[in-house]
Amino acid sequence: MIWVSWRQHRSQALGCLAVLASLAVYAIMVGSSMRTAFGQDGLAACLAGSKGAVACPNAVSAFTNEFGSEVNIAFWSVALIVPGLIGVLVGAPLIARELEYGTWRLAWSQSVPRARWLAVKLALVTGGLIIVGAVMTAVITWYRAPMDRLTGHFQHNIYDFEGLVPTAYILCAFGFAVLAGLLIRRSIPAMIAAFIPWLAIRLIIEFMLRPHFLAPLSLTCGPHNCSGSNGGYGISAIPPATGHIGDWVLGQTGSGFLYQPADRFWIFQSIEAGTFVALTAAALGTAIWLLHRRTA
Amino acid sequence: MTQHDPGSDGPALRTDRLGRRYGRAWALRDCTLEVPAGAVAGLVGPNGAGKTTLLEMIIGLLRPTEGEVSVFGETSRARHVTTLAQVGYVAQDHPLYRDFSVADMYHLGAAMNPGWDGKLATARMDALGIPLKRKVKQLSGGQRAQVSLTMALAKRAPLLVLDEPVSSLDPIARQEFMREVMAAAADSGLTVIVSSHVVAELERLCDWLVVLAGGHVQLAGPTDDLMAAHCLLTVPRAARDAELPGRVIHRSDSDRHSAVLIRTDPARLRAEARAGWHVDPVGFEQLVLAYLQRSPSAATAEELVTSKAVTR
Numbered sequence A: 001m002i003w004v005s006w007r008q009h010r011s012q013a014l015g016c017l018a019v020l021a022s023l024a025v026y027a028i029m030v031g032s033s034m035r036t037a038f039g040q041d042g043l044a045a046c047l048a049g050s051k052g053a054v055a056c057p058n059a060v061s062a063f064t065n066e067f068g069s070e071v072n073i074a075f076w077s078v079a080l081i082v083p084g085l086i087g088v089l090v091g092a093p094l095i096a097r098e099l100e101y102g103t104w105r106l107a108w109s110q111s112v113p114r115a116r117w118l119a120v121k122l123a124l125v126t127g128g129l130i131i132v133g134a135v136m137t138a139v140i141t142w143y144r145a146p147m148d149r150l151t152g153h154f155q156h157n158i159y160d161f162e163g164l165v166p167t168a169y170i171l172c173a174f175g176f177a178v179l180a181g182l183l184i185r186r187s188i189p190a191m192i193a194a195f196i197p198w199l200a201i202r203l204i205i206e207f208m209l210r211p212h213f214l215a216p217l218s219l220t221c222g223p224h225n226c227s228g229s230n231g232g233y234g235i236s237a238i239p240p241a242t243g244h245i246g247d248w249v250l251g252q253t254g255s256g257f258l259y260q261p262a263d264r265f266w267i268f269q270s271i272e273a274g275t276f277v278a279l280t281a282a283a284l285g286t287a288i289w290l291l292h293r294r295t296a
Numbered sequence B: 001m002t003q004h005d006p007g008s009d010g011p012a013l014r015t016d017r018l019g020r021r022y023g024r025a026w027a028l029r030d031c032t033l034e035v036p037a038g039a040v041a042g043l044v045g046p047n048g049a050g051k052t053t054l055l056e057m058i059i060g061l062l063r064p065t066e067g068e069v070s071v072f073g074e075t076s077r078a079r080h081v082t083t084l085a086q087v088g089y090v091a092q093d094h095p096l097y098r099d100f101s102v103a104d105m106y107h108l109g110a111a112m113n114p115g116w117d118g119k120l121a122t123a124r125m126d127a128l129g130i131p132l133k134r135k136v137k138q139l140s141g142g143q144r145a146q147v148s149l150t151m152a153l154a155k156r157a158p159l160l161v162l163d164e165p166v167s168s169l170d171p172i173a174r175q176e177f178m179r180e181v182m183a184a185a186a187d188s189g190l191t192v193i194v195s196s197h198v199v200a201e202l203e204r205l206c207d208w209l210v211v212l213a214g215g216h217v218q219l220a221g222p223t224d225d226l227m228a229a230h231c232l233l234t235v236p237r238a239a240r241d242a243e244l245p246g247r248v249i250h251r252s253d254s255d256r257h258s259a260v261l262i263r264t265d266p267a268r269l270r271a272e273a274r275a276g277w278h279v280d281p282v283g284f285e286q287l288v289l290a291y292l293q294r295s296p297s298a299a300t301a302e303e304l305v306t307s308k309a310v311t312r
Helices: A002-040 A043-048 A057-079 A082-101 A114-151 A165-184 A187-212 A262-293 B051-058 B080-086 B102-112 B118-128 B141-154 B171-188 B223-228 B266-272 B284-294 B298-303
Strands: A217-220 A248-252 A256-260 B011-022 B025-036 B040-044 B066-071 B087-090 B159-163 B191-196 B208-213 B216-222 B230-236 B247-253 B257-263 B278-281
Touching: A002 A043, A002 A057, A002 A082, A002 A114, A002 B102, A043 A057, A043 A114, A057 A114, A082 A114, A082 A165, A082 A187, A114 A165, A114 A262, A165 A187, A165 A262, A187 A262, B011 B051, B011 B191, B025 B051, B025 B066, B025 B191, B025 B208, B025 B216, B040 B051, B051 B066, B051 B159, B051 B191, B080 B087, B087 B141, B102 B118, B102 B141, B118 B141, B141 B159, B141 B171, B159 B171, B171 B191, B208 B223, B208 B284, B216 B223, B216 B284, B223 B230, B223 B284, B230 B284, B247 B284, B257 B284
Parallel strands: B040 B191, B040 B208, B087 B159, B159 B191
Antiparallel strands: A217 A256, A248 A256, B011 B025, B011 B066, B208 B216, B230 B257, B230 B278, B247 B257
């Protein structure tokens, strides 16, 4: 079954490899010059000082002017949907193509019961996608490392590409697409039917639920704090209003700010990734159960 | 007169009041059958008669709505793994993975079947002149059919189920394919169940016959016994059905005479025969078509491909 799964999915695996390779080439090209600039502008030394980024606004703005667009635009607008696309492209044909071309009669009349056939394939393909997600995350994290020292990685559009969540996004889209493929029995409609709820859940969680995973802290401004930027986030707020790099400022209150402290990053990543993995497990479990139930 | 040995260990296939419903429509209902081990059973019926539904329930691809199937004494429903290993299946239109090579298909067969006979697969491809490296999409229809058949045979399953195996093939490939099936069946003592809507194709091949129409079994049994139990009687048109010595299956009236296909036993026919009656043995196609025409969905019998007319 391992060979069968590999043979059926090897072109997808090569496709993923090509995407990762081109991402790596881009990341190495831009990332290396970003690293060089980070050293030359004296940013590293400045950040190590007691006042941090506040002490050297010129160096910060020179650096962000040069690299801000690469980091913020090139990645977040397109890359927001990339995990979803990978997931549905791999997941939708997994069962739907067998149903479309009639090869289910061949695949399910061999000596392997179909529920086991599906379970083994899902385990192997999921493993492959975890590797793809992990490599993609590692490349982006390496690439962004100098920028992360200025902005942290808790804000929108940065948080979504680091840590655990990118892989979890891929898996969730994959799980939805496998189930949609079984129910709709056609690959392309299944891709669409899986992608739309994936995107909806992804955005609802990011903008409505994520800020409240844990109760935000509030900061009351006095003469010695609130030294940072008053608005915006990411590169337009270095350092953020709390004065501490990596804090995620949610909004202003009468006398201060509501924020999520930087050290909650991994807790938030775990909560969000856990939610998406649970959705994946539910979708894949339903698919196996439905396939098994047809015969008993 | 049949090839199978009636003393062997029970039937290869038994179905008991088997039925399958799609939504509110029954594709097959009340199907009770037995096919003995070693038989070559022909399953005949027009398109939509429920043939594929029956075959898919036999191999466990489809779950019955009611009733039971058992293969070599094991209930398909309860012991799915056992059933799968005991049935070699050639599906309609011979589905194969288009981007696989022939060798890849056999690699898949070996990976998914514990009893896989790789030597048999390569020997058959050598004999047929099909290169193992060729991609499935480059094969002709006849070659694809042979690859599918080889997949089913190399599984070394004692029951071979073929669903409309030759309907997509040209006449020469049809003959070649059925010859291969019969040779393999004879070599390894397989039980074969083959469905077709082409009646002529199954004549001379099957020693067991099942006629299916409108989701019901119309006729089933050893071919020779069924042929012996029916005859074609030409009687004056005035003769009523009730006067005839047997059950009237099909009657067609002309100006002065009627051609009647009846089910009777020969002794009774001899005893009750009257002057002016003419008795002919029944042909295989005549027999099958007569049963199809008497089914509730008689109209669909016209879909059957015939080489000659039913009645003279």
